[in-house]
Amino acid sequence: MSVPTIMFPVDQLVNIGLHAADNVHYQLSPEELVQDTLRLGEGVLNDTGALVIRTGEFTGRSPKDKFIVKDDLTTNTVHWNEFNIGIDEKYFFIIKKKITDHLAKCPEIWVRDAYACADSRYRLNIRIINEKPWINLFSYNMFLRPTEEELETFKPEWTIFSAPDLLLDPAECGTRQHNAAVISFRHKTILIAGTGYTGETKKGIFSVLNYILPQERNVLSMHCSANMGRDGETALFFGLSGTGKTTLSADPKRKLIGDDEHGWTDDNIFNFEGGCYAKCIGLTEEKEPEIYNAIRQGALLENTMFFDGTNRINFDDGSITENTRVSYPLDFISNAQEPSLGNIPTNVFFLTCDAYGVFPPLSKLTTEQAMYQFISGYTAKVAGTEAGVTEPKSTFSACFGAPFLPLHPGKYAEMLGEKLRKHNVKVWLVNTGWTGGPYGIGHRMKLSYTRAMITAVLEGKMETPKYETHPVFGMEMPLECPGVPSEVLNPRNTWPDSSAYDYKCKALANQFLANFEKYASGVSAEILAAAPKV
Known part of the structure; x- marks a missing residue:
């Protein structure tokens, strides 16, 4: 444009x-x-005509x-x-x-x-x-x-x-x-x-x-991505940086409403922005074709490096920062929704990159559990992303966006809870992190499996499978899911040593409980009852 x-x-x-x-x-x-x-x-141009710049001393926000x-x-x-x-x-x-x-x-x-x-x-x-x-x-x-x-x-x-x-x-x-x-x-x-x-x-x-x-x-502002199916069915994806908000919402079969910031009114969802700001580290055309192909004339790349002697981006090079980024207008995505409006959501996904390998790859939450997880805003950083981090490190960011929330988190949580109940919205917890053990022992959940699970939810195929209850966190875990091996659906079964899983699970549950103490006085008894059981 x-x-x-x-x-x-x-x-x-x-x-x-x-x-x-x-x-x-x-x-x-x-x-x-x-x-x-x-x-x-x-700045300089890369081989596709995108502008490449360096932001100088600061390569990320300074909260x-x-x-x-x-x-x-x-x-x-x-x-x-x-x-x-x-x-x-x-x-x-x-x-x-x-x-x-x-x-x-x-x-x-x-x-x-x-x-x-x-x-x-x-x-x-x-x-x-x-x-x-x-x-x-x-x-x-x-x-x-x-x-x-x-x-x-x-x-x-x-x-x-x-x-x-x-x-x-x-x-x-x-x-x-x-x-x-x-x-x-x-x-x-x-x-x-x-x-x-x-x-x-x-x-x-x-x-x-x-x-x-x-x-x-009276509009709920949200740190989430959003997309919409052909029938107008809208989905929201909440998650902290690196959990897959941008990646998972960029689905070629669905219209992208936006990748990061939205409002939820009495009658719709709308994007705050006119573009996308995607992380580039590890970017490949195979895994994220929409983002990869948006890197062209008019796009702005930050702090990326070239392969030696070329102007071709080495997306695996994090020598300046792991927080390499690209910004581009929303219409660079072939399936962008214009204007950036959607219907009241049918499904909400909470994305977490659990580096401990404790959370199931897909689970269903009650409204109270959803509120507990929303206020907690959990993900985990892996070794190497920060100086001195040698093992997974829990990160709790209220409402999946605490640094950007001037009001008390309880205000946003209360508004979300009201909307979930009013519209009977289904809430799902998706672990895009580790399985088979924690970081360093297990492995990252395959993106293809995560996409298959989300697709199954959006296509209504997760209504009939049987579920089992997680003994500590209480979420409902499906016993089967189209396109996903059943053995990966219960995280405990993927660990070589089930007792080691139990130990790590209780340790993470205690971190949840300790973090939630600061909010306990401002939430209902029903939400408190959704806390993990240790």
Whole structure:
């Protein structure tokens, strides 16, 4: 989709504190942004024509450097914790002035108007002002794109300032170190300084929507992917990074609504975004053809490496980071749903990459068990992904997205529970992690088996098989599933030593119980009763 080149009324920049800008590039096309990046020597093209850049010092989000301005609007509404860190409003003004002064001195800046939320009832207009053409390309890819007619009357509700080359003075700016991402709900502004990681831009708006929609619009905001069958049957896929949200929702037999952020209203599901932001590590055409084939002209690759002497991506090379990424517009996927709307979901999948090999590859949850798992938000990191991690490490992230949730997790959980009951939605737990033992002993569940299990659910083939109850976690495990060997369906049976499985299972259950203590006072007795039995 090309965007017409439109002259930006520079005097509007004065209204937001940017007092000088000699060379403002407004609403450039992807082709122009790629050429600007190449001209500045900040990127190269790969063999398929995609732009390859490096984000610099930061190759992922920096959650300890994300702040929310603490004022009379947020003091009693934000759930202040290790992810929602308060900062005084005076520092917001200091940082904003430093960013606008920095941008005013830049030889060039790039400005883009875009919006979030595919359902026009909840549309959020956004203006992005930044010093890097490739961040502007990322914004083109990831946000929804106004038409030429819409641009003529466009009025931004939120503004994002991005200045990766500006290093802050922590003592002067009230920050932890030289980088920061600051959200002010009062001033409807996001400030990003000292980091070139593009994900800060998209997750900033996601955090904004997670604050606004549940409180003001009675819409459940969700960190999930979504797709839809030919008959309009919609499915949601919740999961933390690396569990398969993007991979499993990119099903060539179903329409992709979106891969990461959605809202659930009284009558539909809608995508917040206009693109996909997929992990690239280990990417192959055979396993993930839709994502692989989306890496073409207009796509933006981050922190990937080439095979020596070529411009061909080595997707197995994580020498810069394991968090290699690609962003591209949703319509790069051949089966994208346009517009990005779906019906009330029939099935919800909770994805976990259980590196302990404890969870079954597929199981059915009651609503109470679903709420317990949703609030827990469990997955496990494997050795090598972080310094000092030599064995699997449990990760619990409330609602499968704690770093982006300004409100108390109980708010999102309560809304989800109401919707599950009201619409009689089936909830399934899918382990995309290990079987036959923990990481280092067992092996990763085959993607083909996982796809077969999800397909069987979506085709209604898991209504008739018999189920058995997991003795500790209580979920219902099928005894058979089309396209999947029955011996892998009960994880205990896949371990060479069943007593070793029992030991590891109880150890994981105790981690669940310890993690849930922080939420116990705010949930119902029915949800507490869904805890694992040790």
